[in-house]
Amino acid sequence: MKNFELFLSESGIPIFYVKIGMGFMFSFLITFFSIPTIIKISRRKNLMDEPGIRSSHLRKIPNLGGIAIFYSIGICASIFAYELFDLYKFLFASLIILLYIGIMDDIVVMRAYKKLVAQIIVSALIVIGSDIRIRNLFGIFGIYELGYLVSILFSIITFIILINAFNLIDGIDGLAGGYSVICSALFGISYYRLGEYNYPLVVLSMIIIGSVLAFLYYNLSNFRTSKIFMGDTGSMLLGFLLAFTCICFIDIFIDKALPNVPRYHLQSAPVVAVAILILPIVDTLNVIVIRLAHKKSPFDADKNHIHHKLLKLNLTHRRSSFYIILYYLFIVTVAYYFRHINVNLLLILVLALGFLGAYIPDIIYVLKNNKKTTN
Numbered sequence: 001m002k003n004f005e006l007f008l009s010e011s012g013i014p015i016f017y018v019k020i021g022m023g024f025m026f027s028f029l030i031t032f033f034s035i036p037t038i039i040k041i042s043r044r045k046n047l048m049d050e051p052g053i054r055s056s057h058l059r060k061i062p063n064l065g066g067i068a069i070f071y072s073i074g075i076c077a078s079i080f081a082y083e084l085f086d087l088y089k090f091l092f093a094s095l096i097i098l099l100y101i102g103i104m105d106d107i108v109v110m111r112a113y114k115k116l117v118a119q120i121i122v123s124a125l126i127v128i129g130s131d132i133r134i135r136n137l138f139g140i141f142g143i144y145e146l147g148y149l150v151s152i153l154f155s156i157i158t159f160i161i162l163i164n165a166f167n168l169i170d171g172i173d174g175l176a177g178g179y180s181v182i183c184s185a186l187f188g189i190s191y192y193r194l195g196e197y198n199y200p201l202v203v204l205s206m207i208i209i210g211s212v213l214a215f216l217y218y219n220l221s222n223f224r225t226s227k228i229f230m231g232d233t234g235s236m237l238l239g240f241l242l243a244f245t246c247i248c249f250i251d252i253f254i255d256k257a258l259p260n261v262p263r264y265h266l267q268s269a270p271v272v273a274v275a276i277l278i279l280p281i282v283d284t285l286n287v288i289v290i291r292l293a294h295k296k297s298p299f300d301a302d303k304n305h306i307h308h309k310l311l312k313l314n315l316t317h318r319r320s321s322f323y324i325i326l327y328y329l330f331i332v333t334v335a336y337y338f339r340h341i342n343v344n345l346l347l348i349l350v351l352a353l354g355f356l357g358a359y360i361p362d363i364i365y366v367l368k369n370n371k372k373t374t375n
Contacts, residue, residue, distance in 0.1 A: 016196070019203045023080035027072045027210035034068040035218050039228050047107055049229055061227055063106050065215050066234025070099050072211040073237070081203040090129035091244070094122045098240055102233030115232075116160070122240065123159035127152055132247050134158060138267050139343050159243045165280035166239030167232060168287070172307045173317035176230065177216045178325050179279055180238045184208040186276050186332060187245045194252055201248060208241060220318065239280070246273045268339045271346045275335035279306075279328045282354035309361035313368070327357045 042048060042062035049063035074095065078085065085092050101118040104110050127133045133155035137143040146154060170176035188205030191198040218228045230238075250269050266272070274281065283306050288298045296302075310320035331353045338346055 016199050016203075019080040019199075020206050023076050023203050023207045024210040026080075027076040027207040028214045030072040030075060031068045031211045031214035032217065034071055035065060035215065035228055036226070038062065038064050038068055039218070039226065042228075049106075049231070061229055063229040063231035064103070064233065065219065065228040065230040066102055066106070066232070066237055067099075069211050069215055069230060069234045070095065070237055072214070073207055073241075076207045076211075077204055080207065081200040083200040084204060087200075088126070088130035088132060090125040094126050094240065095237065097122050097125075098236050099233060102231065102236050106231040106233055119160050119163055119236075120156065123156040123163075126244065127155045127159065132244060132251070134247055134250055134270070136250075138270055140270060140347060141344070155247060158247065159240065161284070162243035162246070162277065162280065163236050163239040165277075165284040166242065167235040168305065169280050169283055169307070170230065170235040171305055172311065172320055174216060174220050174321035175307055175317075175324060176235055176238065177212045177219055178321050179328075180242060181209050181212050181216075182325055182329065183242050183276055184212075184245070187242075187249055190249060191245075191252075198252065201245060204241075205245065208238070212238070242277060246277055249273050266339065268335075268341075268343050268346050271343055271350055272332075272335050272339060274347065275332045275350045278331050278350060278354045279324065282306075282351070282358055286355065286358045306358050306361065309358075309365070313361060313365060324357075327360075328354075331357070 039062050042064055047062065047064060048060035050060055074092075078092070097118060101110065101115060105115060133151045134146065135151050136145050166176065166180075169179065184205040188202050188209070191201045191205065215228075215230060215234070218226050219230070221227045250273050252269075286306075287302065287304045290304045291298050291300055291302065306324060307320050310323065311317075315323070331350060334353060335346065335350050338349065
């Protein structure tokens, strides 16, 4: 790869843009051509997702699409963003563990505590081993620099929450995949604007986008024989990678004594990161509050997620995913526009808009029923 880079530099071709283009193209193609084989094997071996209480589908669907996503990202990131694996030694090991746990859960359904133990191990590897952690809250709740042990604990919990939160929004066609594309694009653009030291993260973001777009081609298919879900394998992998890019984004704005590495300052960096990942955060918090209010376990399955509420309004999966993503893009826009105001006020604004979005479908449903009653 380094010889190839030398050839490009001597030819006057910008290496970075070649990596972006080839990373995107190959990640798309690898996923695109891998999924039909996975569907064929899944149907032959009956490795299918059975409809359940939380399901929004009525028939068995292959649910191992996450294998293709991992396969694509694993190959392309190792080639076009190999610097990440030099810098973060335990990144690839963490992805392998998540792949194993995800496949096991998609095939035989693992106990929740076993998945949690694996997620703790993965999070500890990347936080402690690779030193990817939240070091500063930039004044949120009056908190600035975190102590080492507090930083490690807080970062591990953040990883676990985001991995599971992203898993929970994977309930209708196109939502988890579409949202991961948007988040990766927003983080990728941010990394690009923050300088060439962050270019490997830009390439990684493009690789994720390419892989997920290819998956969405099949996930949104109207043909029964070509439809597939990403399963826990895909949702945990994407949740982990988005948590990784999120924490790296916050960490960029910390002044660290690294030679020849420019550092930046944006007081609202953690809140902007929260705004980008606001959907899984708000959706998870909302369903937990509802379950606790009804004296149920936070882990009990139900249909109180935002996407379930939109389906209740007789919207299709595609329309529901589109409206949800569009609304939360609006929140990101608001957060970016007001990024220079007080960080606590901005956090309140972002969370308020997030929870408002969670209850807009309920308000519309009540108004529609009242209108029917009066007629």
